[in-house]
Amino acid sequence: MIELIIHHIGELITPFHTPPVKGKFMREVKRVTDAFIAINDGLIVAIGSGDYQAYQDKNTVLYDASGALMVPGFIDGHTHLVFGGSREFEFADKVAGIPYLDILKRGGGIFATVKSTRQATMRELETKALKSLDIMLSFGVTTIEAKSGYGLDQKTEIRQLEVASAVNKIQPIDIISTYMGAHAIPKEYAHNRTLYIEEVIKIMKTIKASNLAVFADVFCEEGVFTPQETITILTAAKAIGLIPKVHADEIVSNGGAKIAVDLQAASADHLMAISTEDMVGLAQSNTIANLLPGTSFYLNKEYANARALLEVGAAVGVASDYNPGSSPSENFQLIMQLAANKLRMSPEEILNAVTINPAYQLHIADKVGSIAIGKQADLVLLDAKNLEYVMYHYGINHTKAVFKNGVLVYEAKHYNHGGII
Ligand SMILES: [Zn+2]
CATH class of the missing domain: 3.20.20.140 (Metal-dependent hydrolases)
Incomplete structure (x- = not known):
């Protein structure tokens, strides 16, 4: 059973090295474009690109990320x-x-x-x-x-x-x-x-x-x-x-x-x-x-x-x-x-x-800190095409939505204009 699929993620970016991630390894991240993520019982059960239907059952809730950028919860x-x-x-x-x-x-x-x-x-x-x-x-x-x-x-x-x-x-x-x-x-x-x-x-x-x-x-x-x-x-x-x-x-x-x-x-x-x-x-x-x-x-x-x-x-x-x-x-x-x-x-x-x-x-890297199968679905959707944009357009809040343990806990009200700016 899959409770939630977040799909149409413009790009999913996550650390992937075993921590502590040191020095030059900190420059490396994993990227998935046109990504989806399947969640059950608060945990990430699948990460993929494109077609997500194989993971969907009749009770699955779909969340359209509308092309937003996904990173792990900060x-x-x-x-x-x-x-x-x-x-x-x-x-x-x-x-x-x-x-x-x-x-x-x-x-x-x-x-x-x-x-x-x-x-x-x-x-x-x-x-x-x-x-x-x-x-x-x-x-x-x-x-x-x-x-x-x-x-x-x-x-x-x-x-x-x-x-x-x-x-x-x-x-x-x-x-x-x-x-x-x-x-x-x-x-x-x-x-x-x-x-x-x-x-x-x-x-x-x-x-x-x-x-x-x-x-x-x-x-x-x-x-x-x-x-x-x-x-x-x-x-x-x-x-x-x-x-x-x-x-x-x-x-x-x-x-x-x-x-x-x-x-x-x-x-x-x-x-x-x-x-x-x-x-x-x-x-x-x-x-x-x-x-x-x-x-x-x-x-x-x-x-x-x-x-x-x-x-x-x-x-x-x-x-x-x-x-x-x-x-x-x-x-x-x-x-x-x-x-x-x-x-x-x-x-x-x-x-x-x-x-x-x-x-x-904080001794919790087995549960959080990256987007990986088996980890808690602590996820942030950012209204940006890439991470550079998040650093460049400063002083504002780029958050579109926040999920904690697979539950939508925050959604920005000012993104009703559609698409990613
Ligand atoms: Zn202090």
Whole structure:
């Protein structure tokens, strides 16, 4: 039995290499023109070209893609989905060029969001997260990673993760959680860092016991957590059963990526200041080099050297870093366009970086991240003839339709004019 056939797909483009897809292999994708895809029970059962009738039975629903481009659902491997409030009051300081770490020292930055997140009710946090998820879905995102880290105390960190878990159940996007108590040292522990690190590890055990997170992340940066503190926290995380991730070499090159490699972390994220030596180390590992061009754009900072990372053979991911301070946008296609224009990645490299590599990073590549028989039918139809057009016509939403587990969960209202532009 076939529940759904999506046919008349202008071109279907998907990664096909076994992840992590590294360096020059990221330029390679599989293409099927005039494609169709047959789906049953939420899974892809056939992919073909042209005539699909052999797969059709009397109960099969047909969906005419009208020549649209099909790619796998996008996977955003780095977001800070759940938080209270917003930070537009910092915008003028940011534009004036006041460094982020100075804003942090003044009690702004993360601490402003910590305050509003602690004050927010579960309901308020859920409502805000659901709104963001709706926008993400409209841009073709079908799976995200979501970090805590705006509570910095047990009660609020757990509340953030509970909100992620609650909203995961009531909308289409799959959410995979990361505990990030080590996002900043809270003010109340400013004079006793060691005690806070002990607290972070204690909270980690509670979170693991209640199955609220899969990963643990540390902001390894000058003025935040030192390399040694990062090692202490993530070694404990591994022992507890949480998989490490690192906010690494964002502002200062301090060996964060090397720590990620040494601890076999799922990803090392940001990497604007990574040393050449640490790039080589990353390339020799299975840790994803997760680049976040939205943050560079919003903070008017330099971009990570994606070309050098690809040249040495690293497995690159691209993610939004959606958060209230340094990347307040859920427009994932804009992030991809920044990867094209600012990281100078090719459309094929970007496709690998927003589908199969983040799926690998999140330990779900057996289910999602590419269009292949047996995988979940998490699919996006884009109103474009080719991937180049998606990168070129920037700032808009190209999504025509989104399918999650074979169910149509989003359809753009403004494509009633017929055909592909
Ligand atoms: Zn982040």
